[in-house]
Amino acid sequence: MAPETSANVYDSHVRARMIDFFTLEGVPWPRRLWDVGSLLALQELLEASSWARHRVLSPAAVDWQRHQLLKVIGPDVGLGSRDLRAELTSLLGQALPDPSPAHRRLREVLEHARAGHLSRWATAIAQPEDRRPRPERLARVVAAHLLDIGYDANHLAAWIGRLAHQQAGAEEILQGAIALDTAAPREFTVLAVFNKVPERGQAESHEMWVSSREIAGWLRQRGHATSGLRAGGGFLYRVNARDPFSAASHVRELVERLVARSSFMRGSRGGIRPASQMWVDQHPEPIPFAAPTRGADVLSLFSQGRLYQVGGQRTLFDDALELAAPINRGVLGPAVAGAWAAIESLLSHPDDPAEQERSGKAVAADRLAAIIACSWPRAEMTALSHRHQPPTPDALAERLAVCETNQERASAVAEALAAGATLDPADRFRRDADIAAVHRMRRVLSEPRKELGTAVTVLRIALRRLYRTRNIVLHGGSTQGVALKAALRIAAPLVGAGLDRITHAALVESLAPLGLAARAEVGLNLVGGETGLSVVDLLEPRH
Template identity: 60%
Template sequence: MASAPPSDPYARHVLARMSDFFTDEGTPWARRLWDIGSVLALEELFEAGYWQAHGVLSQTACDWQRIQLNALVGPDRGLGDRDLRKELTGLLKNALPDPSPARRRLKEIIGHVRVGYLERWAVAVNVPVEERTKPERYSRTVASHLLDLGYSASFLKAWAKDLYDARATTADIADSAAALARTPARGYEVLVALEKVPRRDLAEPLEHWYDKGKVIAWLREHGHDTAGVRPGGGFVYRFNALDAFSAAEQARQMLERMTARSQFLRKDRGGVAPLPYIWVAGHAEAIPLEPPARGADVLTLVNEGHLYQVAGTRSRIDDALELAAAVNRGPMAPAVAGAWAAIESLLTHPDDPKGDGERSGKAVAADRMAAVIACSWPRAELTALAHRHKPRTQDDLGRSIAACTTNQERARVVADALRAGGASALDFTRAPTKYSDRPAAQRMADLVQDPRPVLGDVAGAFRIALRRLYRTRNIILHGGATQGVALEASLRTAAPLVGAGLDRIVHAAYAEDLDPLDLAARAEVALQLVNGETGLSVVDLLEPV
């Protein structure tokens, strides 16, 4: 029997982070994927030119998007080293109006970038460890690119686990990811079964319609259990997709359109009622109709007992939570619109700058929310690390953490330990998430040693994600389009951040009666003062002076 290959620490780090990124529910917001891939970002920029020409997006918004993207593509090894990179960066230095020769060239460049993108990354990491891109960047790059291509998080999580169990090397990961990127979509047959079918006479003539007998026969033919399945009929569609879960998502969106139409019936209004599962031919298990939540968690509502406190005068916080409620499981267009409406309602004011400046108009709400979230990130990660410090035998750090009575104290103890001893000060030997905790400890060690640049980078990533949400909202509401190229990715990246920001806003409102705009001002000042002459610690960025 052949022995297992030796462990590759770089590969373990990459796969642990990918597992975080591909876990729809359960990964805390601070460890999720906040960005999209370079290829999709370029496609989004190309699409933005169309909406600018139609008056949906402003010149300022498109220029900001282009300038930020030009800065981000610099370290991306998938964009080539010479000719391709030179052509791309040259185009991104100037405006790309629609129509224009530069925009037509950008379209051609995107095609060249897409082909071989992960193969170029495979070459870039097939070098000695000390010359490789940091594993955090590589894991984010591969994960975002595969998600952007249309793979489901569920499929990719199983893929990463298989590589992990096989003790894959970095080269194995790179080759496998590149192979996934080359794999074309294939046809999937998907059954959507309905419990109630109002106006059945309109369904029966359609080619995709199956009566209840044919639905049961289809399930049996494809090896699915029919116990307890009581359909009134259903539809069998064929979708091109990269995996079964992605095919089910297409069916889910088809159902959303169908149920939306049923809301306009005079009789049996809203009467289209699907069964709670979707079935995909060739996939052994039924897939729940209800999708995983998008990760927008407002934990303060439970942790501080506010969940049922709705009596009395309705507040702006109440309105914002109601507006954003669709962000977790609602259809994508209402989820985007509601999430942004909540942010804008809390973080804009009539005295905000007007005109065409970078922070003018409603976009300033994204920047304010990004500052609040960036200031909450250190406490969130340091608290998590305090709970994950689990050496084989209790040590002094563990005893110090156990003696703390608040998360603020625990976070401060961990920050002090990281400052004194680096990431190795923490021991995750008995923690089930140790391969994810170790990279987090290194990120926090880097933070406490030099907070401003680290927080600046994090706040920048949040600004980009939230401004993307704003642009997507404008395309939906002002352009009337619900199929934007970055719609799904915008929700995937922004939803957990929206939850994190609302959580801090709710906490400040209940604990201090602090207005959201005042909290944002506190956050913006904290990012400038941290670790300076005032002695402001990364643990206390959102605390009152």
């Protein structure tokens, strides 16, 4: 094994974080990707200005978005260092109504920024070690960019998995990402099979229709098993996509549109019923028709034994959980609308003061961001406590062995990290991800207000993006927003985390959501100060 050097640590950090960002199942919310790339954020701003012209979004909401974007694009070296950056900064410093000269100029500048974005990052990481961007930022930028341009997380997980197996360095990863970025979308043939096909005559007249006999032949020619398949027919779609999984995702959306149409049929309310799998030509395995869950978990319902306790009078939490339920697997429009309805019902109040920089009920997003940011260190420290299993028990392991609660475990890890201790998990794959978490938590412990403030900013942007997309869906009547998929992908685990904390506070303390939000906002201002408030106790009641 190669000796552990700073370069090896940098490379393993980048690989581990990208594995986290592309893994759809089993990665907890604190280790997921919380933001989109700068290029999509700029495109989103252009779109928001157009929606403001139609009065779907307010000018105040667009101005807030523009001001926040001006702050967050600063560390993105992919946006240039001189002329390009100066032009972007100048444009983001002024209003961008659509139409206007500034709006048209930003659209042009965006195309200049798009060309060579990852190449500029490749140049940045070729610098001497002390001038390299942080591995965390590099991993986030590359992962967000590849997802934003249309690659599916499953495809990217396989790609980074191969590079991790080869112990590829950051430079090699960047070159691979550049190759993916510059590769043009290609045509895929996707077989969508249906178990039930009402109004069969209309289906059979479609040029892409294939009979059950033709389906069996198509599958056998490509080496797929047909035993147990009971197909009523299907369609062979041809779609342009970045990879086989994104092609399947595109066809999944087409079929969901068919299912939505068929639900309006008289006398056949079951409608079209797709099979459980799809097949992409030249892809070796069938792809599940059901989309992967989006990762919104409310674990307090299980830990507090309340999963089946739904009798009696409905509560605000019952309504919120029911509204938010589509966020995990529902189609885009209802998922966005339901998730935001749950947030707004819990974290807004008629007496909220009107503020210039807030639009509508955006205060609910800000409050949820504070709650999630306060729960982040505790969640990470608790996970690290369960991963700390050195071959020979050390002082931390001995202390963890007698801890009775997660709060005690998180506090033990926080104190050990602050004192300079390291974690030594047994298996290498998780070790890289845990060491990356150790680096993040050490920064939080050393500068809690700064690091938590940064987290709040990122979370607030993500949740206000969800609010904007909800307004575009409900008030604009459109599910075609440039950031709609990204908004839901990013926000779903965060909404789950926030609802989990709100539910826990209600079940354990009978604390209302607005009370928890107030505790979080105060905690963010006092952490690390004269009160001795710890980063793992930000949502705990003070005794």
